[in-house]
Amino acid sequence: MTLKLGVPSKGRLMEKTFAWFGKRGIELARTGSDREYAGAVAGVEGVELVLLSASEIPRELSEGRIHLGVTGTDLVREKLAAWENQVEEIAPMGFGQADLIIAVPKFWVDVETLDDLDAASAAFRARHGFRLRIATKYHRMIREFLRDHGVADYQLVDSQGATEGAVKNETAEAVADITSTGETLRANHLKILSDGLVHRSQATLLRSRKAPWADSERTALKALLAKLDV
């Protein structure tokens, strides 16, 4: 059997993933047309390329359908319960950096920390009769983070894109989202809570603990990791 390596098929991580492997003597290529998710690997024996969306890679690893995968550590933590039992981080790759943060409107001058947010949430509920809304697509991570920091009186509202706009659109009072340059937060008049950094993410090479690891796959893994020098 061949070792299956899952990499992003499009989006912001794809080209940098190809370049990262290329620099280390492993040529990854999309074969066929732009819409066809087939791939080829040159430079090492017994490795097969599987092109997937970045957000699907954690589940494919946890279900053992791929042996190795590249995606952001935020997606691993969000998509998998007890992720450490299912995947192992082999190597951070030095790109795709983004911070998952909690932000509130700039004009909330009394809210700078999670404790302030907790107090504001209680006051908000008393005044409005419903819980303060935090828009996010990172439900698992935000729930865990707020629970660990003693913030309880809120509700999450799902937002799969343009999350920072939720405040302006009055569908949420606060947001929890990824930021890299900070541009989107600034444009939407939002500020990060001083202790509101939930996770620092970057693209990472991961190994499945659930995939079948036969001798042939272990041999291919050894050869690949030696070549990658990780």
Ligand SMILES: Nc1ncnc2c1ncn2[C@@H]1O[C@H](COP(=O)(O)OP(=O)(O)OP(=O)(O)O)[C@@H](O)[C@H]1O
């Ligand atoms: N500015 C950014 N905004 C959002 N994600 C970023 C940013 N910079 C890096 N990332 C990282 O990129 C990854 C998401 O990549 P991408 O947006 O291509 O995939 P996706 O939209 O989740 O996947 P797909 O649309 O293919 O299902 C995440 O790990 C995220 O942390």
Ligand SMILES: O=P(O)(O)OC[C@H]1O[C@H](OP(=O)(O)OP(=O)(O)O)[C@H](O)[C@@H]1O
């Ligand atoms: O700090 P910045 O550099 O401004 O980047 C952060 C923005 O980029 C991402 O959105 P993306 O482009 O993936 O679009 P989305 O709204 O579909 O999530 C993320 O959700 C933020 O909105």
